[in-house]
Amino acid sequence: AQKITQTQPGMFVQEKEAVTLDCTYDTSDQSYGLFWYKQPSSGEMIFLIYQGSYDEQNATEGRYSLNFQKARKSANLVISASQLGDSAMYFCAMSIYYNQGGKLIFGQGTELSVKP
Amino acid sequence: GAVVSQHPSWVICKSGTSVKIECRSLDFQATTMFWYRQFPKQSLMLMATSNEGSKATYEQGVEKDKFLINHASLTLSTLTVTSAHPEDSSFYICSARFGTTSSYEQYFGPGTRLTVT
Numbered sequence: 001a002q003k004i005t006q007t008q009p010g011m012f013v014q015e016k017e018a019v020t021l022d023c024t025y026d027t028s029d030q031s032y033g034l035f036w037y038k039q040p041s042s043g044e045m046i047f048l049i050y051q052g053s054y055d056e057q058n059a060t061e062g063r064y065s066l067n068f069q070k071a072r073k074s075a076n077l078v079i080s081a082s083q084l085g086d087s088a089m090y091f092c093a094m095s096i097y098y099n100q101g102g103k104l105i106f107g108q109g110t111e112l113s114v115k116p
Numbered sequence: 117g118a119v120v121s122q123h124p125s126w127v128i129c130k131s132g133t134s135v136k137i138e139c140r141s142l143d144f145q146a147t148t149m150f151w152y153r154q155f156p157k158q159s160l161m162l163m164a165t166s167n168e169g170s171k172a173t174y175e176q177g178v179e180k181d182k183f184l185i186n187h188a189s190l191t192l193s194t195l196t197v198t199s200a201h202p203e204d205s206s207f208y209i210c211s212a213r214f215g216t217t218s219s220y221e222q223y224f225g226p227g228t229r230l231t232v233t
Contacts, residue, residue: 037224043207045160045224091159095222102213103150104222106159 002027004094006107013082014115020067021077021110023092032096034075035104036066039089048090051075079112087114118144120212122225129200129232137195137228139210145190146212150222151183154207166193200232 003026013019025034036048051059051066059066067076079086092107119142129135139149148167152160166172166187174180182204184196193212197204207229211222 043154043209043227043229045209045211045227047221047224050221102148102222103162103165104160104211105162108159 002029002032002094002096002105004092004105004107006092006110008110009108010111010113012113012115013079015084016081018078018080019082019112021079021090021092021112023075023077023107025073025075025092025094027073027094027096029096032094034066034068035093035095036064036075036077037091037093038086039091039109041088045091049077082114084114084116087112118212118214118223120146120210120223120225122208122210122228124228125226126229127231129230131201131232132199134196134198135200135230137197137208137210137230139193139195139212139225141191141212141214141223144212144214144223146193146214147190148213149187149193150211150213151185151193151195152209152211154209154227156207160209163195197230200230202232205230205232 005024032053034051038046049059049061049064049066051068063080065078089109091109093104095104121140123138151163154160163178164172164174166185168187168190172185187193209227210225213222
């Protein structure tokens with residue numbers, strides 16, 4: 001069975017500093033995708049970054065980067081230069097297409113608070 | 117980018133009544149749509165997967181007769197909560213994907229907040 005684990009229920013970071021949100025996953029499939037989403041208080045799910053299991057380079061999208069360590073089955077999100085608007089819930093998710101039809105399995109989430 | 121809408125954005129209904137939530141892909145044809153439920157301070161839990169023209173596949177523990185899903189066209193899926201009760205109060209989010217390749221990307225709707233009184 002597939003599983004996503006986020007062990008940090010809440011995190012605090014000072015504005016302009018970098019922060020790492022942890023995510024580990026478990027699957028026996030070789031082909032999968034890993035995602036990070038941001039969910040502000042409005043509830044919308046905002047896509048941040050994607051990493052494919054066969055991608056050799058770590059994904060980056062602006063201030064977001066994904067530290068992908070396949071052997072350790074971890075996919076941590078790094079946010080550089082935190083901004084007040086980064087305060088939100090962050091979810092790590094995994095998708096497996098061939099056996100699971102592409103459905104997303106989400107972790108428990110991490111609530112990030114950015115302090116001024 | 118691909119846009120998914122949901123209607124209504126929020127709804128209040130009385131216990132015992134039914135509520136229909138629509139999920140539309142506005143600028144692409146969605147071969148697959150997913151319905152998630154999220155309780156306060158919790159993660160998203162997948163309820164069901166629906167493919168256009170076929171019956172939805174429900175996750176274990178989700179009552180098929182209570183949560184009716186219809187994916188009648190490539191741009192519309194509906195979730196009907198039948199005989200709603202206060203414990204059904206939740207945030208319901210749909211997502212959509214297109215293509216039959218191994219594309220993982222999904223596009224989320226803005227969500228529907230259901231309150232059953």
